[in-house]
Amino acid sequence: MELQVTWFVLWGVLWAVYFMLDGFVLGAGMLHRYLGSNEAERRVIINTFGPVWDGNEVWLITAGGATFAAFPTTYALMFSYLYTALLLLLFALIVRGVSFEFRGKLENDRWKGAWDTAIMVCSFLPALLFGVAFGNIFRGLPMDASGYQGSFFFLLNPFGLLTGALFVFLFLVHGALYLSAKTDGDLSDRALATANRLWPFLLVIAAAFLVAAYPATGLYGNYLDTPALLTLPLLAVAALVSIRVFTARNNVLASFAASCVTIVLVVATGVTGLFPNLIPSSLDPAYSLTIFNSSSSQYTLRIMTVVALIFVPIVIAYKVWVYRVFRAKVTTQEVMGDEHAY
Amino acid sequence: MDVVALSRLQFAITSMFHFIFVPLTLGLSILVAFMETRYVRTGNELYKEMTKFWGKLFLINFALGVVTGITLEFQFGMNWAEYSRYVGDIFGAPLAIEATLAFFLESVFIGVWIFGWDKVSKTFHAVSIWIVALATNLSALWILLANGWMQKPVGFVLRNGRAEMVDFMAMVTNPYGLMKFAHTIVSGYVLAGFFVLGVSAWHLLRKNRPDFFGKSFRIGAVFAVAAILMVVLTGDYSAVLVAKHQPAKFAAMESVWETRKGAGINIFVIPDPKRECNLVEGPCIPNLLSYLAFHTPDGEIKGLKAFPVEDRPPVTPTFISFRIMVGLGFLMLLLAAVSLVKSLRGTLERHPLFLRLLVYAIPIPYIANQLGWLVAEVGRQPWIVYGVLRTSDAVSKSINATQVVISLAGFTLLYGFLGFLDVYLLTKYARKGPEQTAPAVVPAAKEV
Numbered sequence: 054m055e056l057q058v059t060w061f062v063l064w065g066v067l068w069a070v071y072f073m074l075d076g077f078v079l080g081a082g083m084l085h086r087y088l089g090s091n092e093a094e095r096r097v098i099i100n101t102f103g104p105v106w107d108g109n110e111v112w113l114i115t116a117g118g119a120t121f122a123a124f125p126t127t128y129a130l131m132f133s134y135l136y137t138a139l140l141l142l143l144f145a146l147i148v149r150g151v152s153f154e155f156r157g158k159l160e161n162d163r164w165k166g167a168w169d170t171a172i173m174v175c176s177f178l179p180a181l182l183f184g185v186a187f188g189n190i191f192r193g194l195p196m197d198a199s200g201y202q203g204s205f206f207f208l209l210n211p212f213g214l215l216t217g218a219l220f221v222f223l224f225l226v227h228g229a230l231y232l233s234a235k236t237d238g239d240l241s242d243r244a245l246a247t248a249n250r251l252w253p254f255l256l257v258i259a260a261a262f263l264v265a266a267y268p269a270t271g272l273y274g275n276y277l278d279t280p281a282l283l284t285l286p287l288l289a290v291a292a293l294v295s296i297r298v299f300t301a302r303n304n305v306l307a308s309f310a311a312s313c314v315t316i317v318l319v320v321a322t323g324v325t326g327l328f329p330n331l332i333p334s335s336l337d338p339a340y341s342l343t344i345f346n347s348s349s350s351q352y353t354l355r356i357m358t359v360v361a362l363i364f365v366p367i368v369i370a371y372k373v374w375v376y377r378v379f380r381a382k383v384t385t386q387e388v389m390g391d392e393h394a395y
Numbered sequence: 396m397d398v399v400a401l402s403r404l405q406f407a408i409t410s411m412f413h414f415i416f417v418p419l420t421l422g423l424s425i426l427v428a429f430m431e432t433r434y435v436r437t438g439n440e441l442y443k444e445m446t447k448f449w450g451k452l453f454l455i456n457f458a459l460g461v462v463t464g465i466t467l468e469f470q471f472g473m474n475w476a477e478y479s480r481y482v483g484d485i486f487g488a489p490l491a492i493e494a495t496l497a498f499f500l501e502s503v504f505i506g507v508w509i510f511g512w513d514k515v516s517k518t519f520h521a522v523s524i525w526i527v528a529l530a531t532n533l534s535a536l537w538i539l540l541a542n543g544w545m546q547k548p549v550g551f552v553l554r555n556g557r558a559e560m561v562d563f564m565a566m567v568t569n570p571y572g573l574m575k576f577a578h579t580i581v582s583g584y585v586l587a588g589f590f591v592l593g594v595s596a597w598h599l600l601r602k603n604r605p606d607f608f609g610k611s612f613r614i615g616a617v618f619a620v621a622a623i624l625m626v627v628l629t630g631d632y633s634a635v636l637v638a639k640h641q642p643a644k645f646a647a648m649e650s651v652w653e654t655r656k657g658a659g660i661n662i663f664v665i666p667d668p669k670r671e672c673n674l675v676e677g678p679c680i681p682n683l684l685s686y687l688a689f690h691t692p693d694g695e696i697k698g699l700k701a702f703p704v705e706d707r708p709p710v711t712p713t714f715i716s717f718r719i720m721v722g723l724g725f726l727m728l729l730l731a732a733v734s735l736v737k738s739l740r741g742t743l744e745r746h747p748l749f750l751r752l753l754v755y756a757i758p759i760p761y762i763a764n765q766l767g768w769l770v771a772e773v774g775r776q777p778w779i780v781y782g783v784l785r786t787s788d789a790v791s792k793s794i795n796a797t798q799v800v801i802s803l804a805g806f807t808l809l810y811g812f813l814g815f816l817d818v819y820l821l822t823k824y825a826r827k828g829p830e831q832t833a834p835a836v837v838p839a840a841k842e843v
Contacts, residue, residue: 104506107461111498117468118491125483125557132472132479133791139469140802144809147462151813154458158820201793349484350559357488364495375503378514392830393512 056354057344060123061331063361065324067119069317071112072183072220076316077309078106080228082149082176083221086169088232088247093385094240095169099153099395100388101235104379106153108372110146122357126347127331130201134194135186137205142182149175157395180224181217185209188216191270191323193335202336212269219262222255223316226296230309237382245305252297259293259319271333272326285325289318399790401799402474405806407772409466411765412810416460416817418764421535421580422587423453424528426618431521445611448829449591450524454509455820459813461502466806474799478779478789485551485560486541493537501530535583536576543572545780546771547640558783571636575771578629581622582767585727586760588619592734593757594825596750599743603828613738619731626724631687637774638688641781642697643706644774647713649684651698658684658696664718668710671700705777713774720766723759730756 081102089095102109120128132139148171156168185208192212195202229248233241263286266272276282292315299308327333331347334340348354388394396404427450434442468490471479479486504526511520550565551558560566595612599605638645645651650666650673651658659679667674685694699707734753737743743750779786 100510104510105503107502107506108499110465111494111502114465114468114498115491115494117472118487118494121468121471121479121483122487122491125487126480128472128483128487129476129479129791130793132469133474133476133793136473136791136794136798136802139473140805143466143469144805146465147809147813150462151458151816154454155816155820158455158824349487350555352563353484353488353560356560356563357491360492360495368495368499372499372503375507378507378511391513393509 056351056358057123057348058329059358060119060348060354061324061328061344064116064119064123064331065320067112067116068324069320071109071116072224072320073313073316074109074112075106076180076224076227077231078102078109078228079176079180080224080226081232082172082228083180083225084228084232084244084247085176086173088229088240088244089169092165093389095165096157096388096394097236097240097383097385098232099156099172101232101383103153103395105375107150108375110150113146119357119361123349123354124331124342124344124347125349127342130196130342130347131190131332134196134201134203135189135208138182138186138208142179145175145178145182149179153395177221180221184217184220185213187220187323188213190332191216191266191272191327193271193333193341195336196332196334196340196342197336198340212265215258215262215265219255219258219319222251222258223312223319226251226255227309227312227316230296230300230305230312234305234309235382237384241305241382245300245303248308249297249300252300256293256297259290263290266326270326272323275326275328282325285318286322289315289322292318396796398794398796398799399787401796401803402790402794403786405474405799405803406470408803408810409463409470409806411768412806412814413460413463413467414764414768415761415814416456416463417535418579418583418586418760419456419590420453420460420531421583422585422618422622423449423456423590424524424531425584426587426591426614427453428521428524428528429614431524435517435521441607441610444607444829448607449611450508451824452590452594452821454505455817455824457505459817463810474791474794475779475789476791476793478784480557481784481789482558482780485558485566486544488560488563489537489541489544489566493534493541497530497534497537501527501534504530532580535580539576539579540566540569540572542771543569543575546575546775547571547636548780548783553783558780571640574629574633574636578626578633578767581625581629582760582764584622585619585626585731586764588615588622588731589727589753589756589760591615592619592731593754596753597826598828600747600750600754605744607829609738609743612734612743616731616735616738619727620735623724623728623731627728630721630724634687635690638694638696641775643699643702644708644713644770645688646697646699646702647708647710647774648717648770649696650710650714651684651696652700653698654695654701655698656685656695657682657693660684660687664714666710666714708774708776713770716766716769716773720763720770723763723766727756727759727763730759 081098085095085098089098117128120131152168152171152175156165156172159165189208189210192210195207226248229244229251233244233248236244276286292311295311296308296315299305299311329343329345330341331344332342349357427446430442430449431446433439434446504523507515507523508520508527511523515523544566547569548558549569550560550562552561553559566572591611592615595608595615598608599612634645637648649660650664652672659681660683661673661676661679663678664676665674682692684696686692688694688696699710730753733749737746737749775781777785777787779789
């Protein structure tokens, strides 16, 4: 297999894992104010992902770094074309991270309330912006010989916003299931009920996305050429349906696992449709950025492949270990009695 | 201002802001790891208290260091797309490796450390902060190898309209990058040492927990003395490399206009870049500059006039930053040495004036660190990659001045606000002192 293809696969995997892991933090963050009915519950919610959110966000840094190292031209153009969207994303991620750390540092209701609002807004914005960005990448950006012809408001087209809504609802359901699995009692029940209430919206938006993608994007091209690939979106839909099947049986863990699989398969579906483009041009395919015309040299790709083959499994190993260490449910008593918790 | 100037200003503000937090993380992680190791080894509760008190300050500082780092990775693509496209084949690798090798370790194990007090063994808890300390420093290694490559590009050829990597090991063993790494991390250790000295001095002045802060002070003093000596050594070696690889930067650092052998150092200089000379200079210590640059008294120093005007860095800021940095370095050497002597003699309480001085000395290493970066980055101009790519050719083509003005204003406001809050919280918790760890009977939390 050509190294460019290897790196395309790895690129997709990095994004998929990032959305799977930060997705539940973003989702839980969006629901934090709503589900946390008092100070104790709000602290419980933050502490469910407290030990892991930072490590989850590094998948984004790695996805960015991998794009830079393996496909520098795509990295350069994607980041400069999406300037304003990425700026908003950065501000939101910065404030979100600071909120977790600062919120509990002063015993003052207004201070905490302000950070609670910040957590909600700065979890919603990244979810939406990632969706809008990927929606537009699927759709293609208006690029030709003279560069980029779009603007920030150009990105807010119906298909971009639909993909934004898809990401928001994927993460909301994902986050609600995570909270239900990681808490107990009333909070866990309410989180599960919320997941159930949100799920039909997710189903409708996902269906709309699959339909709208046909006229709006070139994603179906690869699937029509190789129909066997259609198993990916079909499995994604099956995973999405099984989320609800498992919640109906009160099996929250299985439902959360299904939600993880759904997110990974949604990314896989999109990325497979994109191949071999990284950013298609909506004006003229000759100006599309592909894995071949925007990649690093073979030498660099080889070096980076060796690094990835050695270190990504190590990262996965200690991340799995950490999730095991913190697998217990987070309770009110535990959080309120722990001076180290957020 | 045009897009280039605005983007440079934005990169300067965002990276300098990031670097307010990074040096303390680099050094304090090691000190906290040391304290916790002492606790595990001796079982002495005082060390546990120290771990928790300094660890809390470490975390308040750490949070902003982490979140402001993302900005830098994004900004290469957002504002410097032509740079990223041109050198991404070689420059992207260390950034991606940094994330995979170091950043993951750091951010995963910081979670274990914060939340794992009751979930992992005492020994492993201490190991996890060592992993954080190691990973933080490893992170710095890859970032500074990347920066070292911009200063002294190696291991590449110009091919296919860009710089392509042909020798990975050359980049990894680039003496310039390794030197920058060494000089930067030990500067961070100095900063952490002075932070611990200053905060401890504040409490010692008020007779708060003399046992706790006396011991902290001692640890800070030993660390600061060792680190500042390393700063001087690595600084000396830096000068040699700069003189060899970046002669125009070297000339600007000392404001030398005429090429001469056996050049001396003028104690007092006012550069006059318009007339290409120094308005005032003297008295001169003969041959010292040649000696510092080449470790021989009659080495030839190239003056700024030997370079075309368009290849010269801005002289005045480079010169002033360098002078003040070196001056502050020697001031810190003196302060650290006196701190250590007084601490070892046990006479700190008798010198309240000196203790007060140490409180006011907390900002000194911060200023010196920032000035060091100004020398490195302003002195590299007009190049973004020395001798290979000019800064003016590196900026994104698709962004306009309005966009950058908005983002610059946004960063300035947001960072200003977060920086203010961080300093406020650091001061609050530093003044509060260690928590009393006599856990009286904890009322059993029963659900009603």
